Amino acid sequence: MVKTVKALGIRSPNAGILAGNVLRSLEMPGEEVRFIVSPGAEAGMDAVARKYGYSMELNRLEKDLEIRMIPSGKTMEEIDVTGETCPGPVIIVGERLSGLAIGERLKVKSASLDTLADLTAAVTASGSRIVGEETEGDRHVITVEKCEKKETPVGTLSAANRDRVLVVQSNGTGNAERAYATFIFSKVAVSMGKKVTIFLLMDGVSIARKGSAAGVKHPAFAPLDQLMDEMMKAGVTMYACELSATFRGITENDLAPGVKLAGAATYIQLLSDPTYAVVNF
Amino acid sequence: MTYEMIGKELIELLGLKGSPVAVKLVSTPSDVPAGYEKMTKKERHCQFVQDTRLKGVTGYATRGEHLCKGGAAVMGIEPSPDLVADGTTYQKLGNFKTIEGAVETVHAIPKVDKPYYASVYAPLEKAEFEPDVVVFIVTPRQALRLSQAYLHTSGGRISSDYSGIQSLCADAVVAVRERGVPNMTLGCNGSRKYSGIAEDEVILGFPPKELGAMVEALKAFKQKWG
Amino acid sequence: MNLTYQVIALAILFSSTVTGFITFRMQGLKLAPHFGALILALIVTLAAVITGISVIVVVAAVLQVIVALTAYTQFFQILRDNFQTSPGYGAHLALVTMLPVLAIASLLM
Numbered sequence: 001m002v003k004t005v006k007a008l009g010i011r012s013p014n015a016g017i018l019a020g021n022v023l024r025s026l027e028m029p030g031e032e033v034r035f036i037v038s039p040g041a042e043a044g045m046d047a048v049a050r051k052y053g054y055s056m057e058l059n060r061l062e063k064d065l066e067i068r069m070i071p072s073g074k075t076m077e078e079i080d081v082t083g084e085t086c087p088g089p090v091i092i093v094g095e096r097l098s099g100l101a102i103g104e105r106l107k108v109k110s111a112s113l114d115t116l117a118d119l120t121a122a123v124t125a126s127g128s129r130i131v132g133e134e135t136e137g138d139r140h141v142i143t144v145e146k147c148e149k150k151e152t153p154v155g156t157l158s159a160a161n162r163d164r165v166l167v168v169q170s171n172g173t174g175n176a177e178r179a180y181a182t183f184i185f186s187k188v189a190v191s192m193g194k195k196v197t198i199f200l201l202m203d204g205v206s207i208a209r210k211g212s213a214a215g216v217k218h219p220a221f222a223p224l225d226q227l228m229d230e231m232m233k234a235g236v237t238m239y240a241c242e243l244s245a246t247f248r249g250i251t252e253n254d255l256a257p258g259v260k261l262a263g264a265a266t267y268i269q270l271l272s273d274p275t276y277a278v279v280n281f
Numbered sequence: 282m283t284y285e286m287i288g289k290e291l292i293e294l295l296g297l298k299g300s301p302v303a304v305k306l307v308s309t310p311s312d313v314p315a316g317y318e319k320m321t322k323k324e325r326h327c328q329f330v331q332d333t334r335l336k337g338v339t340g341y342a343t344r345g346e347h348l349c350k351g352g353a354a355v356m357g358i359e360p361s362p363d364l365v366a367d368g369t370t371y372q373k374l375g376n377f378k379t380i381e382g383a384v385e386t387v388h389a390i391p392k393v394d395k396p397y398y399a400s401v402y403a404p405l406e407k408a409e410f411e412p413d414v415v416v417f418i419v420t421p422r423q424a425l426r427l428s429q430a431y432l433h434t435s436g437g438r439i440s441s442d443y444s445g446i447q448s449l450c451a452d453a454v455v456a457v458r459e460r461g462v463p464n465m466t467l468g469c470n471g472s473r474k475y476s477g478i479a480e481d482e483v484i485l486g487f488p489p490k491e492l493g494a495m496v497e498a499l500k501a502f503k504q505k506w507g
Numbered sequence: 508m509n510l511t512y513q514v515i516a517l518a519i520l521f522s523s524t525v526t527g528f529i530t531f532r533m534q535g536l537k538l539a540p541h542f543g544a545l546i547l548a549l550i551v552t553l554a555a556v557i558t559g560i561s562v563i564v565v566v567a568a569v570l571q572v573i574v575a576l577t578a579y580t581q582f583f584q585i586l587r588d589n590f591q592t593s594p595g596y597g598a599h600l601a602l603v604t605m606l607p608v609l610a611i612a613s614l615l616m
């Protein structure tokens with residue numbers, strides 16, 4: 001666990017006195033403490049760290065400084081994703097990261113540099129950062145630090161910060177690989193902190209018919225309905241094109257729970273929203 | 282020791298005027314201690330603290346009861362007013378020569394990092410909840426004894442920081458709550474004007490877990506120093 | 508019993524293993540009753556053609572009908588709701604739909 005203490009505007013030596021008192025009064029000894037201070041506060045902090053049995057790390061933030069006090073002998077959580085095929089690594093790391101507090105770190109190892117490159121893209125897209133890269137024997141290692149997630153207001157034109165994904169699916173239960181892609185892709189996007197919306201049209205609405213997804217099974221994955229359920233529980237929104245559904249005799253009552261009928265206007269609205277990255281399967 | 286005992290001992294040992302004030306921030310309506318009612322008048326946080334200290338008032342204040350938006354904002358009960366956040370308000374009030382100075386100060390004000398539903402107040406000896414912070418409005422001499430009591434166990438020094446604005450809210454409550462260490466502050470124009478903090482009074486905030494040992498220290502001081 | 512119809516059925520079953528595999532792959536390679544029936548029918552039909560024994564021919568014919576039926580029960584949902592993808596199943600369905608006629612013909616003529 002990491003405790004963050006903001007102590008801005010205080011210079012040395014007062015910052016050191018405050019830091020010492022904080023470290024001494026910790027609820028959970030062995031906790032890592034992250035002080036956010038103003039430039040000028042860092043002098044003397046390493047002495048404080050040593051006095052209380054911590055090692056100190058100094059990082060520059062936008063305006064302020066971050067001083068990390070790490071209890072000596074504390075080891076970071078580590079995971080080895082060697083051998084996992086995409087999207088395995090991204091999902092595993094994404095799930096571990098979501099359980100960490102801001103400022104907490106995680107070491108990820110893999111024999112494949114490409115896997116780590118993919119993971120770097122995934123974690124930086126959700127606002128976290130890579131604070132270290134090294135090799136340990138035959139394993140490449142990156143150290144990921146969880147950072148505060150930056151919110152993108154709906155409808156703004158900040159092209160660098162698209163944190164919504166629209167998955168458009170025009171293939172259905174007749175094509176297992178494509179049908180599975182809907183949810184596997186969504187799962188990765190969710191683990192990267194994206195907000196996912198799925199739009200099913202044409203054959204895609206067959207996935208939304210009550211009971212149909214249960215009949216689709218690919219040897220490498222769980223039955224399709226389980227993946228669909230998992231994504232609904234993770235907050236993914238699912239729409240089925242009303243016209244495509246009508247053509248196939250699917251009414252609102254025939255839809256799997258949680259799927260909503262939508263018209264062209266909804267589709268166009270989603271497509272036109274610049275905060276959505278759109279993918280077609 | 283219960284807070285009832287601690288509160289009474291502190292009042293007696295220090296000769297306090299009024300009571301130490303237990304303050305807590307709650308996230309949802311269901312976290313409000315049972316039996317506590319909303320404050321009846323819309324007032325500033327510093328006024329709630331003084332009313333609790335001198336009149337024994339208990340209760341809680343949500344966004345609707347907080348008159349001072351600056352105070353409510355650092356406690357997460359309201360979003361920070363833009364004019365405060367960009368320095369305009371404090372520069373207009375005359376505290377800072379430049380707007381940059383105002384922004385610098387506002388940037389450094391202790392604030393909580395998530396929203397809260399309400400602030401809860403009670404005299405410490407009557408508190409039926411675990412406080413986040415206990416606020417003392419005391420004379421310098423009483424402040425001296427409290428500081429000595431805090432350092433009695435492990436020694437060292439106390440560092441206090443303040444900026445002459447948002448004293449009872451940011452310095453005495455939020456800073457202490459977020460850091461887990463005491464802070465002393467000198468009030469501010471608002472709190473001295475509206476909540477009647479006297480000329481010879483200063484404000485300290487302490488984490489509640491320190492108070493037990495502090496009472497023992499004060500007893501030891503009384504024995505030794507009279 | 509005229510074995511010619513069984514020979515044609517054999518050819519169709521042989522070809523169906525290829526179209527079947529391609530089609531199953533689209534469905535996610537489910538090991539399904541239809542596929543099982545297909546393999547079984549292929550083996551029994553081969554035996555019928557080689558030996559000419561009536562009983563085996565009858566069993567082969569029954570299995571051939573089952574192959575056609577199971578194709579439709581398995582593909583029904585897909586046929587009903589997937590207009591765009593159904594043509595991909597066309598080759599296989601066309602082949603197995605021929606089997607019941609040939610099966611009956613091989614028993615009656």
